[in-house]
Amino acid sequence: MKKSFKYISLKTKLTFLYSVLLILSVVFISFYSYWNIWDLFTQNEVSHLRSKAKPIIEHWVSVHGLTDISSIPVKFTSQTALLAQDLTSKNTVAVILTKDKKIIADGRRLPEEPISVPPDDLHFKKAMSGINEVIFWKNREGKPTLFFLIPLRPRPGSGHVFGVIQISTTLSDINEVLFRYGTMQVTAVVIILFLGIVIGYWLIGLNLNKLQKFTVTCQEVAKENFTQRIEVENHRDEIGKLAESFNIMIVKLETIFNAQKRFSANAAHELLTPLTGIRGSFEVLFRGAQDDPESREKLSKGMYQEVNRLIRVCDQLLGLSRLENSSNVGKQPVFICDFIQDFRLRICPLIKNNPLAISAGPFLTVQADPDLLEQILLNLFSNVVCHCPPGTPIVLGWKIVSSYLEIWVSDEGPGIDKDSLDHVFEPFYRVNSIEKNGEKGAGLGLALARSMVEAQGGTIKVFNENSKGTTVYFSLPLF
Amino acid sequence: MNGEISILVVEDDPVIVEFLQTGLKYEGYKVSAVHTGKDGLQLLLQESFHLLILDIMLPDIDGFEICRRIRSLEHAIPILLLSVKKEIADRVNGLDSGADDYLSKPFSFDELLAHIRALLRRSGAHPGQTKIQSGDICLDTQTRKVYSKNESIDLTPTEFSLLELFIHNPYRVFTRETLLNRIFGYSYDGGTNIIDVHIYHLRKKLDDKSHQLICTHYAVGYAFYPEKK
Numbered sequence: 001m002k003k004s005f006k007y008i009s010l011k012t013k014l015t016f017l018y019s020v021l022l023i024l025s026v027v028f029i030s031f032y033s034y035w036n037i038w039d040l041f042t043q044n045e046v047s048h049l050r051s052k053a054k055p056i057i058e059h060w061v062s063v064h065g066l067t068d069i070s071s072i073p074v075k076f077t078s079q080t081a082l083l084a085q086d087l088t089s090k091n092t093v094a095v096i097l098t099k100d101k102k103i104i105a106d107g108r109r110l111p112e113e114p115i116s117v118p119p120d121d122l123h124f125k126k127a128m129s130g131i132n133e134v135i136f137w138k139n140r141e142g143k144p145t146l147f148f149l150i151p152l153r154p155r156p157g158s159g160h161v162f163g164v165i166q167i168s169t170t171l172s173d174i175n176e177v178l179f180r181y182g183t184m185q186v187t188a189v190v191i192i193l194f195l196g197i198v199i200g201y202w203l204i205g206l207n208l209n210k211l212q213k214f215t216v217t218c219q220e221v222a223k224e225n226f227t228q229r230i231e232v233e234n235h236r237d238e239i240g241k242l243a244e245s246f247n248i249m250i251v252k253l254e255t256i257f258n259a260q261k262r263f264s265a266n267a268a269h270e271l272l273t274p275l276t277g278i279r280g281s282f283e284v285l286f287r288g289a290q291d292d293p294e295s296r297e298k299l300s301k302g303m304y305q306e307v308n309r310l311i312r313v314c315d316q317l318l319g320l321s322r323l324e325n326s327s328n329v330g331k332q333p334v335f336i337c338d339f340i341q342d343f344r345l346r347i348c349p350l351i352k353n354n355p356l357a358i359s360a361g362p363f364l365t366v367q368a369d370p371d372l373l374e375q376i377l378l379n380l381f382s383n384v385v386c387h388c389p390p391g392t393p394i395v396l397g398w399k400i401v402s403s404y405l406e407i408w409v410s411d412e413g414p415g416i417d418k419d420s421l422d423h424v425f426e427p428f429y430r431v432n433s434i435e436k437n438g439e440k441g442a443g444l445g446l447a448l449a450r451s452m453v454e455a456q457g458g459t460i461k462v463f464n465e466n467s468k469g470t471t472v473y474f475s476l477p478l479f
Numbered sequence: 480m481n482g483e484i485s486i487l488v489v490e491d492d493p494v495i496v497e498f499l500q501t502g503l504k505y506e507g508y509k510v511s512a513v514h515t516g517k518d519g520l521q522l523l524l525q526e527s528f529h530l531l532i533l534d535i536m537l538p539d540i541d542g543f544e545i546c547r548r549i550r551s552l553e554h555a556i557p558i559l560l561l562s563v564k565k566e567i568a569d570r571v572n573g574l575d576s577g578a579d580d581y582l583s584k585p586f587s588f589d590e591l592l593a594h595i596r597a598l599l600r601r602s603g604a605h606p607g608q609t610k611i612q613s614g615d616i617c618l619d620t621q622t623r624k625v626y627s628k629n630e631s632i633d634l635t636p637t638e639f640s641l642l643e644l645f646i647h648n649p650y651r652v653f654t655r656e657t658l659l660n661r662i663f664g665y666s667y668d669g670g671t672n673i674i675d676v677h678i679y680h681l682r683k684k685l686d687d688k689s690h691q692l693i694c695t696h697y698a699v700g701y702a703f704y705p706e707k708k
């Protein structure tokens with residue numbers, strides 16, 4: 001049962017719980033109100049009968065001279081029949097009992113009047129001890145009958161009780177009223193429960209159907225259809241907020257998905273283009289170009305270039321994926337001044353035509369991966385060499401900015417156009433210009449540089465310097 | 480035989496340009512190549528070409544845009560688009576922007592040649608002739624029948640391919656390796672002696688006892704001379 005409850009729909013579950021709560025509360029309220037009304041009627045009847053009986057009894061006591069305690073035993077037994085008759089009416093029968101629970105007078109005269117029954121010992125003793133409010137129920141001839149006992153005293157408030165009057169009534173009027181009330185209430189409860197459950201089921205369904213839209217949209221998104229959005233009806237309720245967050249999530253997913261798609265398309269392009277060159281060259285060679293030494297040399301050189309390009313692209317792609325795991329970064333203390341001096345010597349062959357100036361900052365030690373640091377600078381320098389006219393001066397410098405070491409490489413080349421500036425760090429993005437030295441990059445240099453900087457906890461930015469040249473800044477945390 | 484036909488190649492990858500130029504020249508086409516879309520458009524307006532081979536990813540203007548510009552000038556040149564993209568959407572986009580054919584990289588050079596031939600045939604630049612007459616020999620590529628002095632000769636498929644290659648490229652000296660590659664495919668592993676065997680049978684069937692029709696160039700290969708020396 002418990003297991004199967006898990007698998008039924010939320011709508012059914014909620015309706016079931018809601019119905020159970022509704023039934024419990026309605027049934028409780030109706031029982032409580034029925035009992036209250038019954039109690040009220042009973043009390044009312046008792047006090048009514050009591051107030052009717054009180055003057056009769058007091059009159060009888062004073063007339064028959066029972067106020068004197070010493071004369072009671074003689075007078076009491078002989079004068080009771082009349083009193084009992086006075087207290088008896090259509091539905092009510094009075095019986096008078098002595099101290100020994102002996103019936104000395106019975107008000108019943110007509111056969112349609114109810115037969116009297118002596119009280120229980122417990123109730124009788126209570127009444128004899130002077131308690132006025134002894135009320136109890138008993139079945140008489142199959143009808144529930146209300147009994148109440150009135151102790152007889154010589155004077156009101158006297159502690160001496162010489163007898164007990166038992167008045168019993170069938171309460172047939174009250175029962176009639178209560179029966180009608182009960183029927184009415186049962187009908188009302190049934191109607192309320194029926195309407196409540198039906199409306200509840202409908203309302204729950206109405207709200208849960210909004211979730212149905214989420215399911216449909218989710219399925220669409222799973223099919224890579226990112227045009228779907230969930231309509232937000234109410235910005236404040238939970239479903240509205242969920243829909244808003246959901247829509248934001250779809251946009252984010254779309255961005256990531258498109259970036260991923262672009263990345264693989266670009267990667268495929270970068271791998272397939274050299275392969276096209278190699279395959280075509282081979283085929284042309286096989287078709288006869290191999291017989292001509294000049295064509296053979298040209299095509300072989302081209303193929304060699306393409307193979308090198310493939311290796312370079314593969315290396316860079318591997319580098320990018322390796323940097324996604326920061327545990328591959330081996331940080332160690334790097335004394336920045338020595339590092340830059342070493343780098344200057346190593347970079348010489350690459351920038352033989354470009355004058356390099358060093359703008360030194362404070363001499364200090366940073367925690368960094370020296371291999372990555374060198375690779376970053378190498379990428380930045382080869383960009384300058386590729387995109388600037390030969391002989392463009394380069395400046396390499398460093399300084400402290402708050403808790404970061406900022407290193408920059410700036411050139412006095414043509415700069416980067418504004419549209420490209422936002423995209424230069426995207427993998428495979430290439431600024432639209434023909435590379436000067438013929439070696440075509442894959443557009444991964446800056447993407448790699450960014451990954452390498454970020455893997456060490458820093459940031460990288462690129463700026464155009466007042467229409468003349470470009471500066472790339474990157475920062476590394478000092479601690 | 481393709482000497483009259485000029486092809487313009489617009490492609491930014493130097494190695495692809497190199498093999499296209501070399502390979503197409505060997506096939507007898509006249510080839511011009513440029514690296515950017517702008518140069519391509521300019522050259523197209525200055526000179527007339529029979530076919531344009533166009534890469535989509537160019538550094539300045541993309542291939543689709545070049546197609547649209549060419550068509551907006553009501554230039555009817557057949558255009559063959561080359562691209563790494565294989566998706567149907569890209570092919571549709573390419574053809575819709577005015578290209579006549581689409582070939583995805585990396586392509587086989589034979590396939591490229593077949594596409595070029597088909598495009599030229601459709602544009603009328605390449606007569607779809609099936610009968611080739613060369614000297615006394617007449618060769619029908621459609622029925623694969625060969626007549627020598629109006630007498631039918633029975634050739635095996637290999638011999639037919641050899642003769643077809645020779646007739647298409649008269650006077651050109653083919654090495655045995657090249658013949659092997661062209662006739663048996665690039666991945667054929669056997670020795671080159673098989674070529675000598677087929678040449679021997681072909682000569683016998685063509686009644687070329689003095690080796691004047693199919694001439695042996697010692698240590699190099701074979702060449703076909705339609706007019707007897």
